[in-house]
Amino acid sequence: MKDLEVVGKNLPRVDAAAKVKGEALYTDDLVMAHMAYGKIKRSPYAHALIKGIHYEEALALPGVLAVITGEDAPKAYGIVPQAPTEYALAVGKVRYVGEGVAAVAAVDEETAEEALEKIEVEYEVLPAVFDPVEALERPDVVIHTKAKNNVMYEGKQEFGDVDKAMAESDLVLERSFKTSYVNHAFLEPHSALAHFDANGFLTVHSSTQIPHYLQRTLALVLDLPMNMIRVIVPAVGGGFGGKGEVASSELCAALLARKTGRPLKVTYERSEVFAQHKGRHPCVMKMKIGVSKEGIIQAVDFDNVLDGGAYGGWGIIVLFYTAAMIHLPYKVPNARFHGRRVYTNKPTTGAMRGLGGVQPRFAMESLLEDIAKELGMSPYVLRLKNAVESGYTTLSNVHVPQAEFKKCLQTVAERSGYLEKQGKLPLGRGVGLAGGYYISGTAYTLYMSYKPHSSALIRVDTEAGIVLLTGATDIGQGSNTVLAMMAAEELGVLAEEVHIVSGDTQLTPFDLGSFASRVTYGAGQAVRMAAQLINRQLYEVAAVELGVRADQLMSGGGKIYSRYEPGRTMDFMSAVAKYIDARGPLSATGHYSPPRKGMKGVQGANIGQSPTFGFSAQVTEVEVDLETGQVKVLKVTEAGDCGQPINPMSVEGQVEGSIVMGMGQALFEEIKVGSDGRLLNPSLHDYKIPTAVDIPEIDSTIVASYDPTAPFGAKESGEGPIQPVIPAIANAICDAIGVRFLELPITPEKILKALKDKNGELTT
Amino acid sequence: MKRLITLNINGQDFDLAVSPRDLLVDVIRRKVGLTGTKKGCGQGDCGACTVLVDGRPVLSCLTLAVAAQGKKIQTIEGFSEGEKLHPIQASFVEHGAVQCGFCTPGMILSAKALLDRSPDPSEEEIKRGIAGNLCRCTGYKKIVESIEAAAEKLAAREEGRMS
Numbered sequence: 001m002k003d004l005e006v007v008g009k010n011l012p013r014v015d016a017a018a019k020v021k022g023e024a025l026y027t028d029d030l031v032m033a034h035m036a037y038g039k040i041k042r043s044p045y046a047h048a049l050i051k052g053i054h055y056e057e058a059l060a061l062p063g064v065l066a067v068i069t070g071e072d073a074p075k076a077y078g079i080v081p082q083a084p085t086e087y088a089l090a091v092g093k094v095r096y097v098g099e100g101v102a103a104v105a106a107v108d109e110e111t112a113e114e115a116l117e118k119i120e121v122e123y124e125v126l127p128a129v130f131d132p133v134e135a136l137e138r139p140d141v142v143i144h145t146k147a148k149n150n151v152m153y154e155g156k157q158e159f160g161d162v163d164k165a166m167a168e169s170d171l172v173l174e175r176s177f178k179t180s181y182v183n184h185a186f187l188e189p190h191s192a193l194a195h196f197d198a199n200g201f202l203t204v205h206s207s208t209q210i211p212h213y214l215q216r217t218l219a220l221v222l223d224l225p226m227n228m229i230r231v232i233v234p235a236v237g238g239g240f241g242g243k244g245e246v247a248s249s250e251l252c253a254a255l256l257a258r259k260t261g262r263p264l265k266v267t268y269e270r271s272e273v274f275a276q277h278k279g280r281h282p283c284v285m286k287m288k289i290g291v292s293k294e295g296i297i298q299a300v301d302f303d304n305v306l307d308g309g310a311y312g313g314w315g316i317i318v319l320f321y322t323a324a325m326i327h328l329p330y331k332v333p334n335a336r337f338h339g340r341r342v343y344t345n346k347p348t349t350g351a352m353r354g355l356g357g358v359q360p361r362f363a364m365e366s367l368l369e370d371i372a373k374e375l376g377m378s379p380y381v382l383r384l385k386n387a388v389e390s391g392y393t394t395l396s397n398v399h400v401p402q403a404e405f406k407k408c409l410q411t412v413a414e415r416s417g418y419l420e421k422q423g424k425l426p427l428g429r430g431v432g433l434a435g436g437y438y439i440s441g442t443a444y445t446l447y448m449s450y451k452p453h454s455s456a457l458i459r460v461d462t463e464a465g466i467v468l469l470t471g472a473t474d475i476g477q478g479s480n481t482v483l484a485m486m487a488a489e490e491l492g493v494l495a496e497e498v499h500i501v502s503g504d505t506q507l508t509p510f511d512l513g514s515f516a517s518r519v520t521y522g523a524g525q526a527v528r529m530a531a532q533l534i535n536r537q538l539y540e541v542a543a544v545e546l547g548v549r550a551d552q553l554m555s556g557g558g559k560i561y562s563r564y565e566p567g568r569t570m571d572f573m574s575a576v577a578k579y580i581d582a583r584g585p586l587s588a589t590g591h592y593s594p595p596r597k598g599m600k601g602v603q604g605a606n607i608g609q610s611p612t613f614g615f616s617a618q619v620t621e622v623e624v625d626l627e628t629g630q631v632k633v634l635k636v637t638e639a640g641d642c643g644q645p646i647n648p649m650s651v652e653g654q655v656e657g658s659i660v661m662g663m664g665q666a667l668f669e670e671i672k673v674g675s676d677g678r679l680l681n682p683s684l685h686d687y688k689i690p691t692a693v694d695i696p697e698i699d700s701t702i703v704a705s706y707d708p709t710a711p712f713g714a715k716e717s718g719e720g721p722i723q724p725v726i727p728a729i730a731n732a733i734c735d736a737i738g739v740r741f742l743e744l745p746i747t748p749e750k751i752l753k754a755l756k757d758k759n760g761e762l763t764t
Numbered sequence: 765m766k767r768l769i770t771l772n773i774n775g776q777d778f779d780l781a782v783s784p785r786d787l788l789v790d791v792i793r794r795k796v797g798l799t800g801t802k803k804g805c806g807q808g809d810c811g812a813c814t815v816l817v818d819g820r821p822v823l824s825c826l827t828l829a830v831a832a833q834g835k836k837i838q839t840i841e842g843f844s845e846g847e848k849l850h851p852i853q854a855s856f857v858e859h860g861a862v863q864c865g866f867c868t869p870g871m872i873l874s875a876k877a878l879l880d881r882s883p884d885p886s887e888e889e890i891k892r893g894i895a896g897n898l899c900r901c902t903g904y905k906k907i908v909e910s911i912e913a914a915a916e917k918l919a920a921r922e923e924g925r926m927s
C-alpha cells in the first residue's frame with residue numbers, strides 16, 4: 001500500500017474561508033424575487049381541544065397573503081414512518097405549549113406577526129401532565145388515544161439468565177438515576193425557503209440534516225410525488241440531531257408557498273427552536289449491576305422510563321438505543337431491559353448527539369465506580385478487566401470488528417496521573433474516569449428498504465476537473481472536507497482539486513442523511529468506491545500509453561505510475577484527456593450498504609447494530625467550591641479510538657465540542673417547565689450553555705487504530721466522545737466531596753444541599 | 765412612519781428608509797443585503813450578530829438602526845484585506861476554529877475588538893473577550909488558540925512596519 005498523501009493531514013475545511021468572510025450562505029440568508037414570509041401561531045395551552053380557528057380578520061389585514069391551519073394538511077408524519085403522530089400544524093388538539101395551530105403568509109415578517117395577533121383560536125382546555133412517571137398513572141390525561149397509560153411504546157429484552165447471574169454475583173449494586181431535559185442549542189435557528197415553479201415543481205432550501213427524509217415527508221404531507229420535490233441544503237449552522245427530523249417550519253413554508261404561489265420563507269425565533277425541540281430524552285432509570293469479587297461483570301438489569309414529550313419523533317429508536325447501549329464497551333454476559341417511552345405535554349424529545357447512549361452511560365459508569373470502591377479495587381482496573389476488544393460479539397449479536405478501548409483507558413490514566421490522584425486529592429478536589437462508545441452508522445433504514453445507505457458520483461473531465469457529487473449533508477461537522485479528502489487520496493490528487501457538490505436531492509446521488517455518526521464511514525465507502533472505479537477506468541487507457549499492465553498502476557502526486565517502474569508515469573489529467581478522447585465521458589458511482597445483522601425474534605435488537613464502533617475514555621479533574629457549591633471542571637484528559645483519522649484537526653474539533661457540550665448538560669443545562677406547561681427558559685439568556693470562560697483545559701489523544709472494514713480505517717468521532725463526559729464529571733465530584741449524584745444537572749444548589757446533609761450526618 | 769437615514773457600513777454610505785424600531789441587524793441583513801452578520805437569538809444572548817461600531821463590538825440585534833447614524837459600522841464583509849484574509853480570519857481557517865460557521869463572523873469581530881484594545885492578551889483575557897459569543901460546535905479551544913496565534917502574527921506585522 002502506498003503512503004497516505006492526503007488522509008491524516010490537518011487540512012483546513014473546504015468551506016472555512018467562505019465562513020470567515022461571511023460569504024457562506026445559510027437558508028435565512030437566501031432571498032428570492034417576490035418572496036413572502038411565514039409565521040406560526042402557537043398554542044398557549046399544554047393540552048387542549050381546538051374548537052375553532054377564526055382568521056378572517058387576519059386575512060383582511062393589508063399585506064397578508066394566506067392563512068393555513070392543521071386542516072390544510074391533515075396527514076400525519078413521523079421520522080419513524082410506521083408510527084406517524086405529527087402534523088404540520090395541530091389537527092383537532094394541541095399537546096404542548098408552543099405547538100403550531102395556524103400559519104400566516106405576508107409580504108413581510110412584521111405584517112405576518114401582526115396577523116398572528118388577529119387569529120382567534122377557541123380552545124377547550126384538557127388536563128395535562130409533565131412528568132413521565134406521573135403520566136403512567138394518569139388515566140384522566142389521554143395525550144394520544146392509541147397510547148394506553150400514555151405509553152407510546154414499551155420494550156423488553158432479555159439475554160441470558162439475569163436473575164441467576166445476579167444471585168450468583170458476589171456484589172450487586174442498584175441505584176436510580178435521572179437525567180434532564182436539554183436542548184441542542186445550535187446557533188442557527190431552523191429556516192426553510194420553499195418555492196413552486198410554473199410546472200408545479202417544489203424546491204425547498206432548508207437547514208436540515210436529512211434532505212432525503214424531508215423530501216419523503218414533503219411528498220406525504222403535500223400529497224406530491226417525490227420526483228416533483230427537490231431539497232437543497234445550504235450551509236447549516238449546527239444540528240446535533242435537532243435538525244434530524246422534519247420541522248413544522250419546512251412544511252408550513254411549502255404549504256404557504258403552494259397557497260400563495262410565491263417563494264416563501266419561514267425562519268424560527270429562538271423560542272420557537274425550543275418549541276420544536278426534539279432534544280435529549282430525560283430518563284428515569286433504575287440500573288442494577290452484579291459482579292464477581294474479582295470485579296467481572298455478571299449481569300446488568302436496566303429499567304428506563306423515557307420522557308417523550310408530546311409526539312413520537314425518534315422515540316422508538318431512542319428507547320431501544322438505550323437498551324442496546326448497555327452491551328458495550330464492557331463485556332456483559334447477562335442483560336435485561338425494560339423500557340417505556342411515555343408521552344407528556346411538553347415539546348417533543350428526539351435525537352441529540354450520542355442519542356440513547358448518554359443517559360445509560362451516566363448510570364452505568366457511576367455504578368461501576370461505586371462497585372469498584374466497594375470491592376476495594378481501582379475503578380480503572382475494574383474497567384480494564386471488563387473492557388471489550390476487537391472481534392467481540394455482544395449477547396445481542398452486535399459484532400465489534402475493531403476496538404482500541406483498552407488503549408483509550410490506558411492512555412487517559414497515564415496522561416492524567418489518575419492512579420496517583422484518585423482518592424488522594426484534598427477535600428473539594430477530585431478526579432473521575434469513564435468510558436464510552438458509539439455506533440458508526442446503522443444497519444437498517446428507518447423504512448423497509450434494501451437500497452444502499454450512501455452513494456457518490458465522481459465525474460472527471462478536462463473542463464470541470466474532478467467533481468464529487470454526494471448526498472451526504474455537511475451540517476458543520478465537516479463532511480464535505482473529509483469526503484473530498486478521501487476522494488483525493490484515492491485519485492492521487494490534491495484535496496483542493498476535488499470540487500464537492502453535496503446536499504441536493506436532485507443533483508446528487510442518494511444518501512440517508514447526517515445522523516447516527518454514519519457519514520465518514522458510510523458515505524466515505526461510497527466515495528472511495530467511486531474513486532477506485534475512476535482509477536480502474538483510467539488505468540486501462542494509461543496502461544496502453546505507458547506500456548505496462550493496468551494492474552501495476554497506482555495514483556499519487558497527481559500522477560498515474562507503475563508500482564514497479566516508477567519512471568513510467570503520466571499526469572492524472574492527461575490520462576483523463578486520453579480516456580475521454582478514446583472512450584467518451586468519464587464518471588463512476590460508488591455506494592455503500594452496511595451488513596444487516598440484527599437478531600430475529602428479539603424486540604428492537606436491530607437497533608444498535610452498526611458496522612463498527614468508536615470508543616473513548618476520559619479522566620476529568622474538578623474543583624468543588626465548598627462554600628458556593630460551584631463546580632469548576634479543571635481538566636479533561638480524553639483518548640479516542642476513531643480508527644484512522646481522516647482529518648485529525650476535525651476529529652479534535654468534534655472531541656472538544658463534545659466535551660464542552662456534555663459539561664453543560666452535566667452541570668447546568670436544563671429546560672425548566674412551569675406548572676402550566678410553559679417553558680420557563682426558552683432563550684439562550686436563561687437556558688445557559690457553556691461560554692469560553694467555562695471551558696476546562698482539554699488534553700485529547702487520538703489513539704493509534706485502524707479499522708480494516710472502514711474507508712481508510714476511519715470510524716465515528718462525533719458522538720462517541722460525548723458519552724463519558726457526564727459520568728466522568730459525576731465521578732470526579734464524588735471523588736472530591738464523597739457524594740454520589742444521581743440526578744442531572746449537578747447544580748450548586750444540589751451540591752450545597754448534599755454537603756449540608758452529609759455534614760449533618762457526620763455530626764449526629 | 766419610515767425615515768430616511770444614512771448608514772456608513774464598511775466605508776460606504778447607504779441611504780435607507782427605516783422605521784424607528786427597525787433593528788440594525790435586520791437592516792444590515794435585509795435592506796443592505798450583507799448576510800454575513802448572523803441572527804442566532806434576536807435577544808442579545810448569542811453574539812452572532814456582533815458588528816463593530818466605531819471600533820467597538822456591538823450587538824446589532826439590540827441596536828436600533830436609527831441610533832447607528834453618523835457612526836462607522838464594520839461588518840464581516842468589510843474585514844478582509846481585499847483578496848487576502850485578515851490575519852484573524854486566516855488564523856481561524858488554519859487552526860480549525862470554524863465548524864458550522866454561524867458564530868464565526870461575530871466571533872472574529874469580537875476578537876478584532878479585543879486585539880485592538882489589548883494586542884497581547886492572556887488566555888484569560890481572550891476567553892473573557894469572546895465570552896459574549898456563543899459557539900456550540902468547537903468547545904472554544906481552537907478559537908482561543910486561533911486568536912492567540914493571530915495576536916502573534918499581528919504583532920510581528922506591526923514590528924515589521926515599525927522597522
